[in-house]
Amino acid sequence: MSVTRVGFIGTGIMGGHMARRLAQAGFAVSAWNRSPGKAEALERFGVAVAAEAAEAARHADVVIAMLSSGQVCDDVLFGANAVAGAMSPGSTLVVMSSIPVETARRQAELAASKGIRYVDAPVSGGEKGADEGTLAVMAGGEAATIEALAPILGLFGRVTHVGPAGAGSLAKLANQLIVASNICAVAEALLLAERGGADPAQVREALLGGFADSTVFRQHGLRMIEADFVPGGPAKYQVKDTGTALALAESLGLTLPVATEVDRIFRGLVDNGGGDLDHSAAILELRRMSVKRRAGKR
């Protein structure tokens, strides 16, 4: 059996680690990155560097894209002289960027029209997860296609098939929505405790291990108490996610009252200059809203 050839499009912070893990596992990897230095750094692991994205994809059995946005994926994968045009019928395109659900569905249709299998498989777990192969991979597409990708996607972390094309992006969006909402919930509770006269650090300590506990409560709660807002996850990206979720909900006729307020809190934070702060800085915006309200009452 011949070695599976993988084209890797986008070898930035996440993609660089992922392409390296593929090469180290024995796959024949051809990589492209907009700024070539990041791809060239992978040559010592046996990765071939392509001058054009289409070139990295030309003889690949599987092409993986890890680019910065849905728009960049559209351009690089489906634009003129782009990746999809160079791929062979029967090969598979896996988009691992976080992109809107509608973008994933449209790309799946475009791919299908060229005889290319399509999977959207965004991840969570950050650079550490990419480095160590412990990402959560949320895969949307045909079951058989995703099963066939197991030797590849399994190198990146734990793979879950969540539904048809677009469902991977939807799962990632659900993840972001819960994180954003829980950050605001923790911020409101700590603010109430603090203003009511309790010691927020001790309240956090008391609640560990109980029903209020979560990764967000532990990590972002601590950031709020220590006023440590160096990102982490910048608030401006949070706004992008909550906005995407609300637009999708609107198109589906769904009312999401909590998400609506969470979006408003993060937009306020960004409008007030906090876009580059960690998203736990939602507590600053909640403080601001209360101060404004009290001022208005005078």
Place this chain on the structure above:
Amino acid sequence: MSVTRVGFIGTGIMGGHMARRLAQAGFAVSAWNRSPGKAEALERFGVAVAAEAAEAARHADVVIAMLSSGQVCDDVLFGANAVAGAMSPGSTLVVMSSIPVETARRQAELAASKGIRYVDAPVSGGEKGADEGTLAVMAGGEAATIEALAPILGLFGRVTHVGPAGAGSLAKLANQLIVASNICAVAEALLLAERGGADPAQVREALLGGFADSTVFRQHGLRMIEADFVPGGPAKYQVKDTGTALALAESLGLTLPVATEVDRIFRGLVDNGGGDLDHSAAILELRRMSVKRRAGKR
């Protein structure tokens, strides 16, 4: 040194286990319960049963109250012929019921006027935690008083001193607020995933271990997916907590936009007949809100 005498007021589901643990540890426990059968069941562990609440408190060094509400605590502890009147100056009253912050503060002042030390120490962890001594105990009051109570409170679980009198109740309220908000956040995200065409059970599976993960996500998320709304924590109690939190926030001039929506969701659930369902049934109310909205648009 003589054995510490503990008066135990309210030996229901939680208090029964706690009084038993005290007696088993060698404390001299005198117990009272409104329906006497529940106290008498403790006699085989060496607990003495009192005919009146004041009688259980009369010679006690420490009196613990585990009653159903702030109002019942006011009546039984501070009403006519009540517990506080029978307690000696220098003894300690520990209210472990979940009561409003303002009630705890008022009771602390009343107790102080009689020379009685006061601690509010609500718990979380349910009957299982009370049985096994693994509750989270959130204690508000003087540090020295709470330290002196360590041999007693330590039998119930992990004790954290969270601030002055009232702070225990405040910590418990913060706990309830985070749980209620996170339940709604998880419900909105799963609803979006489901309506968008993903498999919610697989989405839950994919998100385990990531930043969206929490006790609520695991337990209540599963209940939502399986439509298992047998309580658990009935929604009607959730409404009591969110209402208490919002009233306190209002009195402190705090704006809590997420809690406001969460309260509205749970009130809607109760108004629509779901008060006795588990609070994970918030997802039913969110579905109803969306259906209503779509109907209104036609």
